[in-house]
Amino acid sequence: MRRFVLLSALFAALGAAAAQEPIVIGVNLELSGRMTVTGNDTLNGIRVAHMQQDEVLGRPIELSICDNASTPEGSIACANRFVDEGAVAVLGTYASSHSIPAAGVLQDAGVVMVSTGSTNPATTQVGDFIFRIPYTDQFQGRVAAQWAWNEGHGERVAIFRQQDDDYSVGLSGFFQEALEEMGGQTIVLDFTANTVDFSAQINDLRSFDPTMIYYTGFCAEAATLIPQVRQQGFDVPILGGDASDDAQCPEGGGQAFDGYTFTSFGEPEVLSGEAAERATAFGEVYREQYPDAGFTGFVLAGADAYKVVVAAIEAAGSDDPAAVRDALMQLENFPGVSGEITFVGTDGTPANRVMGLYAYAVADDGSWEKVVIRGIQLE
Amino acid sequence: MTTPAHAATPHGPSRRGAGLARRLAPWSAAAVVAALAVWRMLYLHGVNDNFNAAFFAGAVVRSLQLGSLYALIALGYTMVYGIIRLINFAHGEVFMVGAFAAYFLFSATPYPWPVAVLVAAVVAYGFLRFLGFFRVLGRPVVLAAASSCFVAVALALASVRLGWLGAMVASMFVTGVLGMAIDRVAYKPLRGAPRNSMLITAIAVSFFLQNFGLLAFSNRQTPFRPQSFFTGQLTFPVAGETVFTTWMVVLVPAVTLVLVLVLTTLVTRTRLGRAMRATSQDAETARMMGVDVDRVISSTFLLGSMLAAAAAVMWGMSFGSINQPAIFGVLPGIKAFAAAVIGGIGSLPGAVIGGVLLGFLENFLTALFPRVGSFSGITEYKDTFAFLAMILILLLRPSGIVGEDLSEKV
Numbered sequence: 001m002r003r004f005v006l007l008s009a010l011f012a013a014l015g016a017a018a019a020q021e022p023i024v025i026g027v028n029l030e031l032s033g034r035m036t037v038t039g040n041d042t043l044n045g046i047r048v049a050h051m052q053q054d055e056v057l058g059r060p061i062e063l064s065i066c067d068n069a070s071t072p073e074g075s076i077a078c079a080n081r082f083v084d085e086g087a088v089a090v091l092g093t094y095a096s097s098h099s100i101p102a103a104g105v106l107q108d109a110g111v112v113m114v115s116t117g118s119t120n121p122a123t124t125q126v127g128d129f130i131f132r133i134p135y136t137d138q139f140q141g142r143v144a145a146q147w148a149w150n151e152g153h154g155e156r157v158a159i160f161r162q163q164d165d166d167y168s169v170g171l172s173g174f175f176q177e178a179l180e181e182m183g184g185q186t187i188v189l190d191f192t193a194n195t196v197d198f199s200a201q202i203n204d205l206r207s208f209d210p211t212m213i214y215y216t217g218f219c220a221e222a223a224t225l226i227p228q229v230r231q232q233g234f235d236v237p238i239l240g241g242d243a244s245d246d247a248q249c250p251e252g253g254g255q256a257f258d259g260y261t262f263t264s265f266g267e268p269e270v271l272s273g274e275a276a277e278r279a280t281a282f283g284e285v286y287r288e289q290y291p292d293a294g295f296t297g298f299v300l301a302g303a304d305a306y307k308v309v310v311a312a313i314e315a316a317g318s319d320d321p322a323a324v325r326d327a328l329m330q331l332e333n334f335p336g337v338s339g340e341i342t343f344v345g346t347d348g349t350p351a352n353r354v355m356g357l358y359a360y361a362v363a364d365d366g367s368w369e370k371v372v373i374r375g376i377q378l379e
Numbered sequence: 380m381t382t383p384a385h386a387a388t389p390h391g392p393s394r395r396g397a398g399l400a401r402r403l404a405p406w407s408a409a410a411v412v413a414a415l416a417v418w419r420m421l422y423l424h425g426v427n428d429n430f431n432a433a434f435f436a437g438a439v440v441r442s443l444q445l446g447s448l449y450a451l452i453a454l455g456y457t458m459v460y461g462i463i464r465l466i467n468f469a470h471g472e473v474f475m476v477g478a479f480a481a482y483f484l485f486s487a488t489p490y491p492w493p494v495a496v497l498v499a500a501v502v503a504y505g506f507l508r509f510l511g512f513f514r515v516l517g518r519p520v521v522l523a524a525a526s527s528c529f530v531a532v533a534l535a536l537a538s539v540r541l542g543w544l545g546a547m548v549a550s551m552f553v554t555g556v557l558g559m560a561i562d563r564v565a566y567k568p569l570r571g572a573p574r575n576s577m578l579i580t581a582i583a584v585s586f587f588l589q590n591f592g593l594l595a596f597s598n599r600q601t602p603f604r605p606q607s608f609f610t611g612q613l614t615f616p617v618a619g620e621t622v623f624t625t626w627m628v629v630l631v632p633a634v635t636l637v638l639v640l641v642l643t644t645l646v647t648r649t650r651l652g653r654a655m656r657a658t659s660q661d662a663e664t665a666r667m668m669g670v671d672v673d674r675v676i677s678s679t680f681l682l683g684s685m686l687a688a689a690a691a692v693m694w695g696m697s698f699g700s701i702n703q704p705a706i707f708g709v710l711p712g713i714k715a716f717a718a719a720v721i722g723g724i725g726s727l728p729g730a731v732i733g734g735v736l737l738g739f740l741e742n743f744l745t746a747l748f749p750r751v752g753s754f755s756g757i758t759e760y761k762d763t764f765a766f767l768a769m770i771l772i773l774l775l776r777p778s779g780i781v782g783e784d785l786s787e788k789v
Contacts, residue, residue, distance in 0.1 A: 033703060036598050163759070187750065190759045194706055196698050199441045200745035200758040206429040207751055223600045223700045231612055232437075233623035252600030252700035366602070 026082035033070030045302030096120035124348035141174025223252030265297020270375030433620035446738020452715035455683030471712015472588035477688030503529035558684025592704025603695030723782025
C-alpha cells in the first residue's frame, strides 16, 4: 500500500514535470543579410503574439529563433536544427527561395511549417505539413498585370527579374502570362543577387522603349537599380512586388523611389470589418513594444503564423506534429490579425487573402512614407 | 646586346621579321577589334534607331567610369604582389572598410567647426607623417603642404557640398592605416614562411574583416548620397541625341588620373619609390644595400589601401548606396584582382590598363550585343567576362598584357 502511494506520487510528479515541459516552436527568419529588415519586423510580430499568449495546453511555449542569414543554406541549417530540437512547428521563412528548401527538410521529418512570407506556389506543394499565411504570386502577378493594364501602362512592360531567386522568377512568370493574355508586350531583364551596376540591363531597355517597369526582386538590388533607371532618363511608372515593401528601398535609393508603387501584404488600413479592428489593436500593442521598428503586413503575417499554430495545438489537444497538421487543415475562419484564415480545402494557402496597393512618397530631404492606395481581394 | 649572336645564325632575317610581327601584333589586333566594334554599331543602328551614337557614347563613358574604379582597386593588388609576391585577398575588405569609414564621416557633415578642425588636424598629422615617410620634399614645403591640407579638409568637412571630399581624404588615411596594421599583424610575422601560409592568412584576414564589418557597421542597405554636385544628372548631346549620365562619369576618371599620376611620381621620383622598385626586383639584395624592406612593404600597403578607399568612396557615390559589409567588397575585389592579372600582376600600368579593359568588357561589350528582337543579349553573362578574360590571358599570355615576358628573360 505504501509502495503504491509512493509510486502514484512519483507518477504525479512526473506528470507535473511533463506538463511543465515547454512546447518548442521554431522561428526561421532572415535576421541578417539582404532581407534583414523584413526578417526582423516579422520576428517582432511573432514576439508580440507570443507575449500575448505564451502557453497552451497548460504548457509554456518556447520560441527557438534561428537566423538563416538570408541564404537557402542557412535556412536548411535552421530547419535541421529544429528537427533535432523536436519542434512541433516552424514559423518562416520570409523569402520563397529560403522557404522551399526548408519545407523539403521539414516535410521529410514530419514537422509542421507555416511560412510567414513565401508567395511562390511551389512552397505549399512540397507536402501536407507545409502551410503559409500570404496569398500566392499567381494572384499577385495577375493583380499587378491588371493594374498595369487598367492604368494604361501595360502596352510594353519591362520586367526586371532576379534570375537566382524562386520568388522573383515565379512572380515574373505569372505577371507576364497575365499581361500577355490582356494584349500587352513584355521583356524580361535578368540580374543576379548583389548586382550593383545595372548599366548593361538598362542598355537592353533602349530598343524596347517601355511604357512601364515591373520589378520583382528585393530591395538590396532595387536601391541601386531604380536610381540608375531614373538617371538614364526613363521616367515611366515603376511597379514592384511585395519584396519592395522594405525600408531598405526608400532609405537606400532615396528620391528615385518617389512615386514607386507596389503590391504587398495587407495592413490595417486595407483590411475591413473586424479584421481591421483586430489588426489595429495588434498594431497598438506592437508599437508600444517596438516603437522604432517598421509596422508592415509582414508583422501581421508573422503574428498570424504563430496564432494559427497555437490554435491548432489547442484544437488537437496535443503537440504531436501530425495531429497539429490535421487541426490546421480543419481551420476555418480563424480570426487572424491579417484577415480570416481558412485552410479547409486548400493546399495550405489560406483562401480570401487581402493584398494592399501602396506607394512610396519621398521628400527632398530623403524622409519617406508609405502611402496606402487601396486593398485588393481575390474574388 | 644579344643582336650579334643572333645575327650570326642562319635564321637571322626571319627572326627579325618575327620580331616585327610580334611588335605589330597587338596593334593589328586592336585595329581588328575596333573595326569589328564599329561594324557592329552600324549594324545595330540599322536594326533599331535607339542604338544611336548617344547610346554608344553613354556606354563608353560608363565603361570608363567603372574601369577607373577597377583600376584603383587593382593597383593595390598589383603593388603588394610586386613587392612581396602575395595575393592580398583581404584587399576587397579593405575597400569595404574605406566605403563605410567614409559613410560614417560624411553622414554627419556639415560638421560643426570644432569637430571639423579636430578631424582635419588628425588628417593633417597623418599627411605630415605620410610626407615624412616618403621624404619627398624639403621641410618648409612639407609644413606648408600639411597646413594647406589641414585648412582644406577642415573647410570641406564643414561645408555642405564638399563634405564627401573631406570624408574621402579622411577615409583614405583611416584605411591606409588599416592596411599597414594588417601587414604588421598578419603578414610581417610570416615574412620568411612559405608563400602559401601568407595566402591562407590573407584569406583569414578577409573573413575577419567581413565579420567585423557585419558587427561594427550596418547590416542593411545604406544610402551613400553625400550632397554633391557630381552625383547630379549630366546630359549632353551626341549627334543630335541626348546621353543621360551623372557627373560621376567625369569625376571618377579625373580623380583616378590624378591619383595614378601622384602614385607614379612617388614610385619613380622618390627615394622610397626607388627602394620599392629595388625590393620588388630582389628583396634580399635590397636589404643588403641598406634598404629598410619592412618600411617599404608597410608603405606599399599604405598606398594600396588609400587608393582602395578612394575607389570605395567614388563607388558608393556612383551607385548611390552601399550594402552589407560582409559581401560589399567581395565582387569588386575579385574582379579587380582579375583586372590586375589581365594587365600583368606586379605592373602598375598593367593594373590601370586591366581595370579599364574590364570596365569596357562589362559595359561596352554588353552594349554591342544588347537585347534585340528575339536575341536576348549577353547581359546575363557580364559578370563572367572578367573571369573569362582572366582565364584567356593566363592561357595565352600568362604574364598579362604589359607584364614582362618571362620567356625572353632567360
